Amino acid sequence: MEKVDYDTRLHTVYATARQVPPAALRTWMDVFARHLPATRPLAWLDLGSGTGRLTPSLASTFGGPVHGVEPSGRMREQAVAGAAHPGVTYRAGSAERIPLPDASVDAALLFFVWHHVADRAAAVRELRRVVRPGGRIFVQANFPDRMPDVWWFRVVPEWREIDRAQFPSEAEVRGAFTGGGFTAVAHEEVTWLRSATLAQEVERLRMRAVSVFELMSDEVAAAGFARIEAALPGLAEEPQYETSQLLVFQRD
Known part of the structure; x- marks a missing residue:
């Protein structure tokens, strides 16, 4: 799978098009808190932090410091x-x-990140190095057999197949971590608010900030958007939710 380049175009649209609404931030913070001790502050690594979609909320919720890498x-x-x-x-x-010292964080988050990692064995070794014994790793990851049921994939199933090809299986993700000194402690399905309205969702989608658009031709993207425009009159104007897979591992 071709590496996605965020420095060429995606960085110009990502913060706006992939913004996580406040309600969704609360959802995710509540989920993370269920798997962590009540002690505060907790130090975090936000690995693949991008434009900082979740990073400030981790600091506000858990006290920090938070290192966005x-x-x-x-x-x-x-x-x-x-x-x-x-x-x-x-x-x-x-x-x-x-770029962190050994055993320097209590928790690490990989949010829409793992499929971009080239050397996964090396990444697991690094995570084991920087996370304290007993600390938690949160891996949000799509799986080929459990892709999110988002409306635009129903309208343009070809896009779903291109997107599906990016992701390792759940067994592969689990194996990478459990083989590298982590114990699998939980698997949750988290439903969160992606956009407040369909109109907002469409506006953001047109910015093509989802990495799948970097993996398809302009012709395939244009044909898909034409089908979306034709389908819009029949779609309900309502909040748009996504259900994500979250794996939680504990550092041995």
């Missing part, structure tokens, strides 16, 4: 400009090279 320089620039927080530091780095 992101390989794309342009995405980090957007995070610094638009998602600053006194408890957050954004750093250059990657899953294979995390």
Whole structure:
């Protein structure tokens, strides 16, 4: 699978088009809290933090510090400009090279990230190094046999097949972590608000900020959007939700 380049175009639209609404942030923070001790503060690694969609909320909810580590320089620039927080530091780095000391965080988050990691064995070793014994790893990941049932995939199933090809199976994700010194402790399905209205959803979709658009031709994208425009009159104007898979691992 071709590597997605966030420095060329995606960084210009990502913060707006992939913004997580406040209600969804609360949903995710509540889920993470259920798997963590009540002690505060808790230090976090937001690995692949992008434009900082969740990073400030981690600091506000759990006290921080939170280290947002992101390989794309342009995405980090957007995070610094638009998602600053006194408890957050954004750093250059990657899953294979995390710029943090040993045993320096209580929890790590990989949110829509794992399918982008090139050397997954190296990433697991690095996560085991920086997460304290007993700490938790939260991996939000789509699986080929359990793709989110979003409306635009129902209208354009060809896009779903292109997207599906990006993702390793649940068994592969579990095996990477359990084989590298982590114990699987939970698998949750989390339903969260993606957009307040269908109109907002369509406006964001047109920005093509979802990485799947980087993996298809302009012709395939244009044909899909034409079908979406034709289908819109028959779609209900209502809040749009997504159900995501979340795996939770504990550092041995």
